[in-house]
Amino acid sequence: MSLPRLAHRTSTVPVSATAAVRQAARELARSGERVINLGAGEPDHPSPPEVVEAAAAAARDPRLHRYAPSRGLPELCEAVAEYRADCYGHAVSTDGLVVTCGAKQAAFNALLALVDPGDEVLVPGPCWVSYPAMIRLVGGVPVPVPSMVEEAFKIDVGRLEAARTSRTKALVLISPGNPTGVAYTAQELADIGQWALDHGIWVISDEVYGELVYDGRKPVSIATVVPAVADQCAVVHGVSKTFAMTGWRIGWLIGPDCLVSAATAIQSHSSSHPTAVAQFAAATALTRSRDRAEEMRAGYERRRRLVLDRLTDVRGITLAEPQGAFYAFIRAERGGRPIDDQDFAARLLREHRVATVPGTAFGAPSHLRLSYATSDEDVVEGLDRLVRALT
Ligand SMILES: Cc1ncc(COP(=O)(O)O)c(C=O)c1O
Known part of the structure; x- marks a missing residue:
């Protein structure tokens, strides 16, 4: 058989x-x-060694041997909110985020919460391999918006507008980018943010490399450059790259209440939450390893x-x-x-x-x-x- x-x-x-x-x-x-x-x-x-030491101590704390809130350990939610304010000038309440198993699960939860079967998601390319795959997994249609090396691998509003249809639900924006390393300027983000507002399109802003910028640049987020965009933006972030913590699997999703509540509910029926000890380690990184x-x-x-x-x-x-x-x-x-x-x-x-x-x-x-x-x-x-x- x-x-x-x-x-x-x-x-x-x-x-x-x-x-x-x-x-x-x-x-x-x-x-x-x-x-x-x-x-x-x-x-x-x-x-960082202080992260490893804090995790070892946390592993001996029986309180961390139990289920934690699906949204994340309060210590980590507070640390993320403070870090976000310090690095990006983005005021986020501890209820405005959900802690996830790496930035990847933040992106996946966001897509599950936002994309219905057949919805189109614009994916500027060249793009990190997992977005098109995740979009397909949730039944969406990834729509590539290509860019070339001569264009510094950046798309603009003209390109987005040419790709937009009545089914366009969201745009994935990764800055700085993987694989290109290219970072959008505040002005470029402002233009894209305004376009998203004008057309009611969600922005999935992947900022997992946000603090790794050079030549005097500062971390910048579309959610603060155009504050109104924050209401239709899913910020995807985590400790993996900035703090050399890929194996700990800690990320977070920041967004409007409706999105964070939906993503938390979804997560509560899948992973529940990332390992409590790893969450404690990530809180240590954000507060003590800057x-x-x-x-x-x-x-x-x-x-x-x-x-x-x-x-x-x-x-x-x-x-x-x-x-x-x-x-x-x-x-x-x-x-x-x-x-x-x-x-x-x-x-x-x-x-x-x-x-x-x-x-x-x-x-x-x-x-x-x-x-x-x-x-x-x-x-x-x-x-x-x-x-x-x-x-
Ligand atoms: C753009 C982008 N987002 C998210 C991730 C995944 O991050 P994490 O390891 O925190 O899940 C990666 C990893 O390579 C990435 O390049």
């Missing part, structure tokens, strides 16, 4: 291409090869400079200057022809021992995502090998 079939939705989500690269690089490393990893989507630092976060940010800024110095003006490489996150997204040519990014990335790993992520994973063939969340030495050596492989 054949197996009963899986749900149709499983066919709409490919295995994450970034996970595939991680796996290939891991296998090479396991066989004793030294692989330079420019493929990582996470900080190379350990989590200086360490700043040190890590300054380190990425230094490495970004290494990337810009090495890749600007290299024949065959077109680069839009990244202003945030820890990625550079390049379009590459070899012998005057656009590379086949998947072949090239596989060869780069096999022959030069450098892991990157092919742009096709983000809807941008002939591109590569380079992560500089690795040591200065590896950034320099990895880029040298990349340039050699292209010439």
